[in-house]
Amino acid sequence: MNESDRKGKPGVLPISRRDLASLLASLGARTSGLVLLSSLGTLARSRMAAAAAGTINLCSWGGAYQFSQIEGYEKPFTKAHGIGFNNIEKSANGPALVSAQEESGNVTWDIVDMLQSPAFQLDSQGILQEIDFDKDLEPAPDGTPASQDFIPGSLSGDGKKGAYVSTISYSTVFAYNVKAFPADHPPRTVQDVFDLKTFPGTRALEKIPAGNLEWALYADGVAKDKIYEVLQTPAGVDRAFRKLDTIKRNVVWWSEGAEPPQMLAQKEAVIATAFNGRIFDAIASDNQPFAFIWDGGLYEWDGWVIPAGLSEDKLARAMKFLRFSTNTTSLVAQARYIAYSPARQSSFKLMQELTYYKNPKIRMWPYMPTNPPHLKLAIAKNVAFWSNYGPQLDQRFSSWLAA
Amino acid sequence: MPGSAASATAKPGLPAAERATLKRGLRRAERQKRLGAFLLTLPLLAYILLLFVIPLGGMVWLSFANPTLPAQMPRTVAILRHWQPPQGKPQGQPSALPPEAAYAAVAADLRTAFHAHTFGRIAKRLNEELPGAFGLINKTTFRVAHLPPDASWKKVLERIDPAWSEPAFWRLLKRESAPVTADFYLAALDLQYGPNGHIGRVPAYERIHVLLFLRTAWMSALITLLTLVLGYPLAYWISRMRERRANIVIIAVLLPFWTSLLVRIVAWIVLLQSHGVVNSVLIAAHLASASNPPKLIYNGLGTIIVMTQVLLPFMVLPLYSVMRGIPDSYVRAAVSLGAHPWRAFWKVFVPLSLPGVGAGVLLVFILAIGYYITPALVGGQSGQFISNRIAFNVQESLNWGLAAALGTILTGVTLVLFVIYNRIIGIGRISLG
Numbered sequence: 001m002n003e004s005d006r007k008g009k010p011g012v013l014p015i016s017r018r019d020l021a022s023l024l025a026s027l028g029a030r031t032s033g034l035v036l037l038s039s040l041g042t043l044a045r046s047r048m049a050a051a052a053a054g055t056i057n058l059c060s061w062g063g064a065y066q067f068s069q070i071e072g073y074e075k076p077f078t079k080a081h082g083i084g085f086n087n088i089e090k091s092a093n094g095p096a097l098v099s100a101q102e103e104s105g106n107v108t109w110d111i112v113d114m115l116q117s118p119a120f121q122l123d124s125q126g127i128l129q130e131i132d133f134d135k136d137l138e139p140a141p142d143g144t145p146a147s148q149d150f151i152p153g154s155l156s157g158d159g160k161k162g163a164y165v166s167t168i169s170y171s172t173v174f175a176y177n178v179k180a181f182p183a184d185h186p187p188r189t190v191q192d193v194f195d196l197k198t199f200p201g202t203r204a205l206e207k208i209p210a211g212n213l214e215w216a217l218y219a220d221g222v223a224k225d226k227i228y229e230v231l232q233t234p235a236g237v238d239r240a241f242r243k244l245d246t247i248k249r250n251v252v253w254w255s256e257g258a259e260p261p262q263m264l265a266q267k268e269a270v271i272a273t274a275f276n277g278r279i280f281d282a283i284a285s286d287n288q289p290f291a292f293i294w295d296g297g298l299y300e301w302d303g304w305v306i307p308a309g310l311s312e313d314k315l316a317r318a319m320k321f322l323r324f325s326t327n328t329t330s331l332v333a334q335a336r337y338i339a340y341s342p343a344r345q346s347s348f349k350l351m352q353e354l355t356y357y358k359n360p361k362i363r364m365w366p367y368m369p370t371n372p373p374h375l376k377l378a379i380a381k382n383v384a385f386w387s388n389y390g391p392q393l394d395q396r397f398s399s400w401l402a403a
Numbered sequence: 404m405p406g407s408a409a410s411a412t413a414k415p416g417l418p419a420a421e422r423a424t425l426k427r428g429l430r431r432a433e434r435q436k437r438l439g440a441f442l443l444t445l446p447l448l449a450y451i452l453l454l455f456v457i458p459l460g461g462m463v464w465l466s467f468a469n470p471t472l473p474a475q476m477p478r479t480v481a482i483l484r485h486w487q488p489p490q491g492k493p494q495g496q497p498s499a500l501p502p503e504a505a506y507a508a509v510a511a512d513l514r515t516a517f518h519a520h521t522f523g524r525i526a527k528r529l530n531e532e533l534p535g536a537f538g539l540i541n542k543t544t545f546r547v548a549h550l551p552p553d554a555s556w557k558k559v560l561e562r563i564d565p566a567w568s569e570p571a572f573w574r575l576l577k578r579e580s581a582p583v584t585a586d587f588y589l590a591a592l593d594l595q596y597g598p599n600g601h602i603g604r605v606p607a608y609e610r611i612h613v614l615l616f617l618r619t620a621w622m623s624a625l626i627t628l629l630t631l632v633l634g635y636p637l638a639y640w641i642s643r644m645r646e647r648r649a650n651i652v653i654i655a656v657l658l659p660f661w662t663s664l665l666v667r668i669v670a671w672i673v674l675l676q677s678h679g680v681v682n683s684v685l686i687a688a689h690l691a692s693a694s695n696p697p698k699l700i701y702n703g704l705g706t707i708i709v710m711t712q713v714l715l716p717f718m719v720l721p722l723y724s725v726m727r728g729i730p731d732s733y734v735r736a737a738v739s740l741g742a743h744p745w746r747a748f749w750k751v752f753v754p755l756s757l758p759g760v761g762a763g764v765l766l767v768f769i770l771a772i773g774y775y776i777t778p779a780l781v782g783g784q785s786g787q788f789i790s791n792r793i794a795f796n797v798q799e800s801l802n803w804g805l806a807a808a809l810g811t812i813l814t815g816v817t818l819v820l821f822v823i824y825n826r827i828i829g830i831g832r833i834s835l836g
Contacts, residue, residue: 093798124523124541241608252701253784268677384538391800392534392609398792399611401784 055084056317059097060113062089064281064338069113071357072334073325080324083317095122098307102127107307110318116301117383119164120156128163129306129315136319137165138327140346149328151370153380154301154343165326166303166343167334171369171378172211173297175260175279178289180270190296193271194219194247201270204263207253209397210386211273211298214379216243218296228382237393241400253401264290280339280367284356294374300381303343341370459814466807469584471528472576475516478508480580488574488600499570501577506556506567509576510547513540517548531802532586532596533575539566571598587808612809615789616816622707622788623771629711630718630767631760638722638759639752643731656719664713668780671709675700675781701783709781714770718763725759726752765824769817789813 058074060066066089074085088109090097095118101107114122122128131137133155137146147159154169156162174193180201181187187199193215205212217227217236220243230236252269254260260274261282276297282288304325306318324330331342332350336357342348348370356362365371369378417425473480486501516522522544529536546563560567578584578596589595589602593610597603604610641652659667674680677696685691699705729752737747775790782788789809796806 096798096801099801121523121527124520124526126520126523266678388530388535388538391531391802394800395609395611399609399614402611402614402787 054313054317055086056314056321057086057088057108057110058113058321059088059090059094059109059111061091064277065340066113068334068337068340069325071337073321073330076330076333077321077324081320083321094118098122098127098305099125101307102309105309107309109307110310110314111321112305112307113167113302114164114305116154116156116164116166116303117387119303119305120383121387122305123156123163127308129308129310129318130161130163131165131306131322132161133165134160136323138323140328140344142346144346146326146344149344149346151343151345154303164303164305165322166301167326167331168303168338168340168343169299169301169369170340171276171297171299171374172206172273173276173279173369174271174293174295175264175274175290176271176293177264177267178291180267186291187271187293188295189293190215190219193293194243196247196250199271201250202268203247203251204254204260204269204272205251206273207255207401209393210381210390212244212397213237213240213393214298214381215273215296216240218379219243224296224379227379228385231385232389237396241396244400261288261290264288276367276369277339284362284367285358295377297369297374297378298381299369299375299378300383301343302340335364335368339364339367341368462807462814463811464807465803466587466811467583467585468804469528469579469582469586471524472579473582475521475525476509476512476580478512479505479576482508483573483577483580486577488570488577499573500568501573503557505573506560509543509560509567510550510554510556511552513544513547514552517544527801529575529579531590531805532579533572535566536575539564543567574600584804587804588812590805591808591812612789612792615787615792616812618703619772619788619790620816622703622786623768623774626707626710626714626771627718627764627768629707630715631764633711634715634718634722634763635760638719638726641719641723642726642729649727653723656716659713660716664776667713668709668777671705671712671781672700675705675708700781701786703782703786705781705783706778706786706788710771710774710777713777714767717766717770721762721766722756722759725762726756729755761824765821768820772813772817 058069060069066087070085070087074087078084091113094112094114098109098112098114099122101109119128133147133150134145139145140149147155150166151169152159154166156164174187174190176187178186181199187193187195192199193203213231214227217230217240218224220239222230231240252263254263254272257275257278260269260272261278263269264272264274265282265286265288271293276292279290279292283290304322306315306322310318326344328344328346328350331344331347332354334340335342335347335351336354342351351365351368354364356364369375482505483501486505489499513522513525516525522540526537526540526544529540543560543563547559550559557567566572575596578586591612593605593613594602595605637656641649641656644652672679676682677698677700679699681699682691682696686693686696691697699708733751733755734744734747737751738744742750772788773790774788775794778786778788779791779794782791790813793806793809793813796802796809
C-alpha cells in the first residue's frame, strides 16, 4: 500500500519502477508480508465469488488507487450482486495492451481504468464498447440524468454517447518541503518555482513534456487560457524550452509517482511536481512537512472503458459494474480512500464532511483538486493537443534532455 | 547392417541384381537414420520456428508494413494511384493538387470510416508522419459525416481545414497509399520527407535515435572492455588453482546469476545514490564535499558501473573454460628456453586464450547492446540505450512500426558484427569451453 497511488505514467518498465521504489521503502519500515497475505485473501474471495456468479477481469493502476477502487466499488458490488473480481494492475500499459488484445482477437479484460486521452484514441479506432450515458449510467439522486450530472468534459464523445466515463480527476501540482523556505515567505506560484534566486534549490519534475511546457509558458507570462494557443506554434514551443533551459541545471527528473514525495522528504529536491494524491498521502499518513502550490495545477480525467468484442454475459457484468461504480454514492465512497475528486457534481454535496479513512480528523474536501478555490487556479490539461503533438513534442523533449 | 552392406558393395563380381538390392537397402537405412536424427531435433526446430523465427519475421514485416490507408481509404488510394505530384513546382499552384475526384473519394472514405468507427486508425497513422494530422482527420471526419453525400468536396474540405489545399499534405497521402513504406526506417535514422518530397534530417532539436544508437554502441564497447580487463586476471587466477578450490571460486562468480537482476540493481542504487554508502565513505574521508557529492548513478556512469558488474560472469566463464585447457607446461617450456615470464605469458598463454576472449567479448557486447532494464533504472538521462526508446514506442507512443524498425536495425547491426567477427577471427575459433 505504500506504493501509493498510481499514475506512474506508462512506466517504461515491465517491472515498474514503482515495484522498486516500494521495495526500497519496505527495506525500511513496512511489512510486505501483510500485502502478500491480503492479496491472497482477495484472490481467495474472488475465486469463491467466481464460482457463484462469474468474475470481472478489472484492470487498473494498482497501489493505493486500485485499493480505493476495491474498497469503494468492488467490495460493495460483490456484496450486492455476488460477482467477484480479478484485479489486474496493468493500466500503466493499458492502451498498448488493449490494442494488442484487440489485434490478437482475444479480449481478456472486461473493464479498464484509463486516462481520457488514450481512451479517445482507442475509441476512434473502434476497439471500445459504446456507452449510452443516460441509459447505461445511473441518474443523480435528484433525478438529473447522468449526461447533465457529470462535470462538463468528463465524458467522451458528444456527451450523450461515447466510450469513456470518468470516475475521478487528479491534478499534477507543485508541492514543496516547508522546512526548505522561511515560513513567512514560501513559494506560492509557478513563477516562484522558476525563480531560482528567491527560492533556491533543486526542483523535481516529471520526465515528460506534458505539464512542463505548459508551466514554462505560464511562468513566462502567458495567460492560462492562452497556453495551448501559444504552444501550438513553433515559436511558442521554442519559448517554452527556453524557459525550461533557465532551470534545467537545477532539475532532477522523476518518472514514477512514488519518487517526488521521497525526493522532497530526503531533500533531494525542495519543490517537486507530483500527483496530488501522493502528496496528500505523505501529509496525512506519514506526517511529512509538505505543502501544495495549487497555482497552475494541471488536472486531468481518469475513468473506465470497456473493450469491444466481449461475450454477452461478460459485457452484461461489465456494464452492471460500470453503472454501479459510477453512481453518486460509489464515487463518494471511493473518495474516503484517496484525494482524487469524483467526476459527478452530485457527489460533491455529499463530500463536505467526508474524512480520511485512516484519520477521522482529516477532511478530504480541502485536498480535492476540484475544490473551487483550487479549480480557479488550475489549468485544464488539453487532451486533444497532446493527442496531436504528443509524439513530436516527446521526441523533442527527449532530445532536449539527452543533449 | 550398414557395415555389412558396405563390405558387400565393395566386392566386385556380385550379380548386378543383388548389388542393386544392396544399394537400395543401404540407402533406405541411411534415410531412416537421417529421418531419426531429424525427428529428434524436430521439437527444437518447431520451438525455434514458433518462438523465434516467426516473431522476428513479424517484427521485420511490421517495420515495412503500411496497411492503414490501403485498408481504410480504398477509394482515395485508387484515385491517388493515377495522380503524380509535380516535382519542384512552387507551392499553392492548382496543378500541384489532385483532381476534384480525390476530394470526393476522401469524403466518401472518411464517411465510411466514421460509421465503421475506424477513422482513428487513419488519424493515428498520419499523425505519426505529420503532427497535427490527428486533429485534422478527426475534425474532417466529424464534419463530413454530417454533410449530404453530394457536396462540392474540394471547397468543403478546404473550408474545413486549409491543410486540404496544401500540396505537401496530399503528397503525404499519396506516399501513405503504398502498402509498404520506408517511413519507419527514416524516422529511426532521424530522417524525414521535407515539404518538397526530398529526404532530409529532422531538425536538430528532434534528433535522438542516431545519438542513442551511437551511445549504445560506445557504452557497450566500453563495458565489454571493462569486463575483459576485470575478468581476464580473475579467470587466469582461477584457472591456475587446484580443481576443488577453483570450483568454489567459480561458485562465487556464479552467485550473481542466482540473484535476481532487480535485487542486484537495487543494491547498486543503495550503494551509489547521492547520499548512499559510497558517497558517505568518500565524504567521511574528505574526498568529496557533503553539499555537492559526486553523481555516481542516474547517468551514463551508473549504467556503465552496474552493467559491468551484471555482465562480468559472461566474460569470466568462457575465459575460464578456455584457460583451464591450457597446460602450465607450455609457459614453463617457454620460460625454460629463456623467455622472460611476461614474454612467455604474452607470446604463449595469451594467444592460446584468444578463443575464450572472442567468445566473451562477443557474448558481452551482444548482450549489452540489447540491455534494457539496467539503463532504465540507473541510467537517468545520459545513460539510456536504444532499447529504452524501443520500449517507449511499443508501450507509450504505440508506434509499433517505428519500434519494429529500431529493433530490426539493432538485430541487423548484431548480425553484421557477427559476420565481421567471423571474417576476422572465425566463428570456429570461438570457444565456450
